[in-house]
Amino acid sequence: MSTASSLELPALHPSDSFLEPEPLTYGNYKPFFKRKSGGYYIFIGPHWWMSLIGLFLITFVGTCLISVLWPHLPVFWQLYLLSVILLLDGIYLLAIISDPGIIPRKGSKMLISDRESSKQECKICGVPREEKVEHCSDCDVCIEGYDHHCVWVGKCVGQKNLTIFWAFVGCVPLFFLSLMVAASMTAGSMSRIPPNSSINA
16 A cells, blocks of 8 residues: 555656647748648748838839830730739749748757757757758748748748749749830830921921
C-alpha cells in the first residue's frame, strides 16, 4: 500500500501529445482567413507598403496610357487592353497575398545554441532544414523552395508562389508590347490635324 503512494509520476515534457500545443508563428508575415484544414488563405509580407505602391503605379500608369489611345482604338483593342491590365493587376494581387512556402514554427525563436546542435535545423527558427529551404532575414522565417525576397510583392518568392510571380513578370512586357502595337495602329489618326474652318485658303 505504501509503495503505491510513494511512486513518483514522470515529469511532463512540453512535447507530450496531450498538452496544449504551442501556437504556430509565421515570422514577420500577417496571416488572414484561417483554413479549416489548417493554415491561412492570405499572407501579407513585411514590405506590404511597397506592393501597394507597385499596384498603384501599374494601375495608374496603365490607365493613363490606355486613356490616350482609347478614342482611336477599335472595340476589339479597347477590350483587349482592358483585359490585359485587369489580368496584370489580378496576378500581381495574387502574388502579394499568396503563401510563398512559409514553414511555420512553434512559439518564439529557438536558438540552436540553447539546444542540441544539429546541421539539419535552422539556427534561428529551429525547424528542419531540408533541401532548398532557406531562412529569410527580412521575413524572419524559413521558406520552402526559396528563390529571392522581392520588395515589390512585399515578401519572399518561394515554391508556392514562384509560378504566380513569373506569370506577373511575363504579363508586364505583354502589356507594354500591346500598348506599342496599339499605338502604332493609331499613329496616323492621332497625328492627323483636324480641318480648321476659320482659316481661309
